[in-house]
Amino acid sequence: MEPLAYTEIAVTYEEFVGFLEIAPLTIPSVKLRTLWSWCAIAALILFGGFGAVVSTAFTPSDAPIQQQSNPF
Numbered sequence: 001m002e003p004l005a006y007t008e009i010a011v012t013y014e015e016f017v018g019f020l021e022i023a024p025l026t027i028p029s030v031k032l033r034t035l036w037s038w039c040a041i042a043a044l045i046l047f048g049g050f051g052a053v054v055s056t057a058f059t060p061s062d063a064p065i066q067q068q069s070n071p072f
Helices: 002-016 033-056
Strands: none
Touching: none
């Protein structure tokens, strides 16, 4: 009901005052450079995760655990 009320208010305004200048809805433009940047970031995340999965898959599970010495 609320959109109907807004429409009715707009029609009444236009009848008594004048044309209500409402800007048409536009789709924001996306620059090609921005799109490529987001694609590159997504690819790095996906391929990084895929590389981690593959590297752990090929690591033998019965390999001895090596402890690292901490110099500090």
